[in-house]
Amino acid sequence: MASAAIPGLFPPVFDDGRTLIDGTVGAETPLRAAAELGATRLIVLPAGFPCTLSAPPRGAAATAVHALSLLAARSVATDAEALAHRLEVLVVPPLCPQSTPAWDFSRSGELIDRAEVATLEWIAAGGLDSGTPRASLAPHRH
Numbered sequence: 001m002a003s004a005a006i007p008g009l010f011p012p013v014f015d016d017g018r019t020l021i022d023g024t025v026g027a028e029t030p031l032r033a034a035a036e037l038g039a040t041r042l043i044v045l046p047a048g049f050p051c052t053l054s055a056p057p058r059g060a061a062a063t064a065v066h067a068l069s070l071l072a073a074r075s076v077a078t079d080a081e082a083l084a085h086r087l088e089v090l091v092v093p094p095l096c097p098q099s100t101p102a103w104d105f106s107r108s109g110e111l112i113d114r115a116e117v118a119t120l121e122w123i124a125a126g127g128l129d130s131g132t133p134r135a136s137l138a139p140h141r142h
Helices: 031-036 060-083 108-124
Strands: 013-015 018-020 041-044 088-091
Touching: 031 041, 031 060, 041 060, 060 088
Parallel strands: 041 088
Antiparallel strands: 013 018
């Protein structure tokens, strides 16, 4: 529940005297924390972002969630680049092109299935041995 507690959209979760919110607010993917704990190889499965929207987000909530998805991708790319000299960081390419808005959860099952197929294809093509395709996290257009 806390991972869906996006500030301004959904209320925080209270557990054992702590207030919990979506981790994206602090770190989409805690790469630096993993490095500090001694990781030598990180394999990142980013959520990605919609890069082929038919129209810009409308309304405050949709705009905020879209902005968070872009900021999260940028954060993962920045952290992966900063840590690349200390450890191996592999970023599984996110779904692209992606047209489902970040605020639309109605197609989650379909997106999960597509991501599984794409990730297995990436692995089969040598993705785990191919270096880090961080460019796939950069804002782009089709």
